[in-house]
Amino acid sequence: MAMRITRRRLIEAGSLIAASAGLPSLTGPAMAQDAEVHGLSTFGELGLPLDFPHFPYVNPKAPKGGTLTVQIKRAGGNQSFDTFNTLNTFVLQGDGAAGMDACFDSLMAGSGDEPNTVYGLLAKSVAISQDKLTYRFRMRPEARFHDGSRVSAKDVAFSMNLLKSKGHPSYRLMLNELVSAIAESDDIFVAQLSPKRSRDLHLVVAGLPVFSEKYWSTRNFEASTLEAPLGSGAYKVGRFEQGRFIEFDRVPDYWAKDLPVNVGTNNFDRVRWEYFRDRQVAFEAFKSGVITFQEEFTSRIWATGYDFPAIKEGKVKKEPLPKTEPIGSQGWIFNLRREKFADPRIREALGLAFDFDWTNKNIMFSSFSRMTSYFENSDSKAVGLPSPEELKLLEPFRGKVPDEVFGEPYLPPVSDGSGSDRNLLRRADEMLRAAGCKRDGNVLKLPNGQPFEIEFLDSQGALQPHTQPFQANLKRLGINATSRIVDGAQYQRRLDEFDFDIISRALGGSSIPSDSLRIVYGSEAAKTRGSRNAGGVADPAIDAMIEAIGQADSYAEVVVAAKCLDRLLRAGRYWIPMWWNASEWLAYWDMFDRPQTKPKYSSGAPSIWWYDAEKAKRIGKA
Numbered sequence: 008m009a010m011r012i013t014r015r016r017l018i019e020a021g022s023l024i025a026a027s028a029g030l031p032s033l034t035g036p037a038m039a040q041d042a043e044v045h046g047l048s049t050f051g052e053l054g055l056p057l058d059f060p061h062f063p064y065v066n067p068k069a070p071k072g073g074t075l076t077v078q079i080k081r082a083g084g085n086q087s088f089d090t091f092n093t094l095n096t097f098v099l100q101g102d103g104a105a106g107m108d109a110c111f112d113s114l115m116a117g118s119g120d121e122p123n124t125v126y127g128l129l130a131k132s133v134a135i136s137q138d139k140l141t142y143r144f145r146m147r148p149e150a151r152f153h154d155g156s157r158v159s160a161k162d163v164a165f166s167m168n169l170l171k172s173k174g175h176p177s178y179r180l181m182l183n184e185l186v187s188a189i190a191e192s193d194d195i196f197v198a199q200l201s202p203k204r205s206r207d208l209h210l211v212v213a214g215l216p217v218f219s220e221k222y223w224s225t226r227n228f229e230a231s232t233l234e235a236p237l238g239s240g241a242y243k244v245g246r247f248e249q250g251r252f253i254e255f256d257r258v259p260d261y262w263a264k265d266l267p268v269n270v271g272t273n274n275f276d277r278v279r280w281e282y283f284r285d286r287q288v289a290f291e292a293f294k295s296g297v298i299t300f301q302e303e304f305t306s307r308i309w310a311t312g313y314d315f316p317a318i319k320e321g322k323v324k325k326e327p328l329p330k331t332e333p334i335g336s337q338g339w340i341f342n343l344r345r346e347k348f349a350d351p352r353i354r355e356a357l358g359l360a361f362d363f364d365w366t367n368k369n370i371m372f373s374s375f376s377r378m379t380s381y382f383e384n385s386d387s388k389a390v391g392l393p394s395p396e397e398l399k400l401l402e403p404f405r406g407k408v409p410d411e412v413f414g415e416p417y418l419p420p421v422s423d424g425s426g427s428d429r430n431l432l433r434r435a436d437e438m439l440r441a442a443g444c445k446r447d448g449n450v451l452k453l454p455n456g457q458p459f460e461i462e463f464l465d466s467q468g469a470l471q472p473h474t475q476p477f478q479a480n481l482k483r484l485g486i487n488a489t490s491r492i493v494d495g496a497q498y499q500r501r502l503d504e505f506d507f508d509i510i511s512r513a514l515g516g517s518s519i520p521s522d523s524l525r526i527v528y529g530s531e532a533a534k535t536r537g538s539r540n541a542g543g544v545a546d547p548a549i550d551a552m553i554e555a556i557g558q559a560d561s562y563a564e565v566v567v568a569a570k571c572l573d574r575l576l577r578a579g580r581y582w583i584p585m586w587w588n589a590s591e592w593l594a595y596w597d598m599f600d601r602p603q604t605k606p607k608y609s610s611g612a613p614s615i616w617w618y619d620a621e622k623a624k625r626i627g628k629a
Contacts, residue, residue: 042134043133044134045057045132048121048123049123049210049519050519053126054120054121054124055267060267060270061271062268062270062271064602064606065271068271069271069615070274070619070620072617072618072620073276073598073619073623074276075278075613076297077281077299078298079280080304081515082105085098086103086105087103088466088495089282089495090102090249090282090495090496091103091105091282092250093231094244095107097170097228098173098175098228099175102496104253104280105282106242106253109242109255109278110236110242111238111239112128112217112238112240113128113216114129114133114163115127116128117214118268119606119611122332122519123207125214127266127268128268129144129150129163129239130144130213131147132145139200141198141200142200142209142212143191143196143197144163144198146195147263151262152237153258158217159190160190160195163188165223166215166217167198169218169223171185176536177526178215180526180529181208185201185212186201205521206556207521211523216238217239219238240258241263242257242258243255243258251281252279252282254279257276271602271615272614274618275618276618284495285467286467290308290312293594296628299595299628300594302593302612306371306374307370307371307372309372309374309592317596321597322597322627322628323594324596325592325593327590331609332384332518332609333382333385333518334385335513336380336381337513338511338583339509339582339583340511341508343542343544343581346453347453347457348508352438353438354580354581356436360431360432360435360477360483361480361583362424362425362426363377363422363585364421364422365476367586368424369426370473371473371586375586375587375588376586378584379419379577381576382520382569386566387569387573389574389577392414393413393570394570397571398413400567404548404551408546416577417578417580436484459485460488461481461488461489462489462507462509463478463489463508464509465491465511466493466495466498471490471492478490503536504536512541520569521556521557522557527539528549528572529550530549544576544579546579549576549579552571552575553572555568591610597625598628599617599622601613601615602615
């Protein structure tokens with residue numbers, strides 16, 4: 008997922024699980040016809056009044072200046088960790104550059120204190136029909152693109168229709184129930200939703216990027232391009248070198264700089280993204296000061312790598328921050344489109360060969376916990392027996408889903424920590440044989456008689472220390488397990504074409520899950536080239552739970568449906584769960600400052616931080 012410099016969007020490009028927005032009250036008294044409000048929230052009243060000056064967690068007097076240099080650590084859409092060859096990140100074609108989101112405004116912008124709430128940006132307000140199917144957004148007349156032209160309702164309508172027809176598959180799937188997007192006038196954009204629409208579709212519309220119709224009328228939106236597209240956001244593309252770095256310059260006369268949703272944000276004059284194909288090389292770049300802000304994900308480096316001179320001299324700070332937000336899912340994903348992974352007994356057996364306890368102790372410095380749920384660290388995690396409310400949703404599928412769904416949710420076993428637990432490997436062997444696999448000497452053969460071979464596909468080698476002992480156990484079972492490391496562009500192409508056996512994947516979490524989960528686990532997405540349902544999960548019961556999440560009228564109903572979804576996904580053995588960290592590991596050159604209060608649902612780093620010239624001077628980085 009790409010880091011957001013300006014604000015959180017509804018669709019997070021690096022992990023595409025929905026984020027924010029909503030109605031003043033979906034569960035309260037009926038609203039007057041076309042009641043006009045300054046923001047949207049999924050459940051309950053807006054947390055901030057009409058005249059709020061800024062978000063509570065920002066410093067409204069934060070100075071502007073300096074440069075922030077980072078490396079892409081989260082990617083989504085058509086983005087690659089290793090390189091870029093296009094500045095259009097909203098389509099399937101090409102490898103999109105990091106940071107492009109900062110160039111585009113949306114109708115509304117999210118709050119870090121209210122995970123499912125947005126407030127006016129391009130739109131000053133929105134009028135909502137009583138049936139919650141028609142949304143009339145009133146545009147701000149002062150909204151401008153970077154060339155000085157007005158951002159009108161016609162541009163919004165053009166953008167929604169363009170993304171629905173030609174955008175990345177993720178956008179097309181999410182906008183399926185957008186019936187129409189029209190400009191009633193230059194000032195009024197109208198979104199008409201289908202009665203079958205999800206609870207959060209209006210939030211998706213409010214958070215999508217808005218493009219210039221005039222600009223794109225003479226260009227091919229679906230093609231790769233290195234021409235910086237016209238935007239209206241706080242930043243615009245500056246210098247770049249394809250595949251090596253890209254800079255974004257703050258727009259000094261940004262039209263929305265004084266709006267409440269932007270006060271105290273967008274504080275850096277320049278944001279630079281550096282690309283490195285090797286994680287160790289990238290770390291050396293941080294140590295030398297080429298990169299100035301680092302979110303660390305490698306336990307070995309976190310435990311042993313931060314002992315270089317700049318740390319000892321106090322020039323670099325190392326800081327773990329507790330995570331308060333839900334944890335995204337992370338694991339090895341099976342490609343269910345391949346016959347060898349069709350039987351869930353085979354998938355479970357393969358998971359038994361991964362010794363997390365040994366891996367955590369010997370490779371990860373005991374820094375992590377085993378991931379067991381698709382909704383860790385949240386109310387949506389299934390625990391114990393299903394509640395009566397859960398059973399009400401699950402009962403129609405009894406006999407069509409594993410019986411386990413109606414009992415305790417699946418937990419991966421705890422090993423003896425030896426790295427090769429004989430009891431677990433014995434269980435795995437029994438399950439493989441029960442599924443029709445047979446031994447031929449040291450080779451395990453699939454039910455169709457073919458040798459059992461698995462290729463782990465990746466674009467980086469960072470997980471090899473974790474994967475190799477796992478593969479060694481698979482080989483003890485007679486399975487020829489190998490790794491293939493390819494460049495980022497080839498990796499993305501193979502994912503788009505679903506051309507892999509197993510990949511590792513991390514997805515962002517959400518405080519209030521929405522039906523955007525259909526992009527990751529829905530049956531239609533499983534058939535859509537380039538979709539984020541890489542594993543090919545396709546189950547009517549799962550589709551029904553995602554639909555129940557999208558149609559829920561209260562947070563309690565969302566939690567019930569999400570717990571049911573968690574039970575179904577875990578029972579399906581669609582992944583081999585990895586691990587999760589209760590802290591966010593941050594390291595940075597001591598040239599920044601930040602507000603005393605952080606957002607409730609994120610660290611706020613570095614999007615609400617700012618450059619401190621005096622600190623930079625003290626460490627020789629001015």
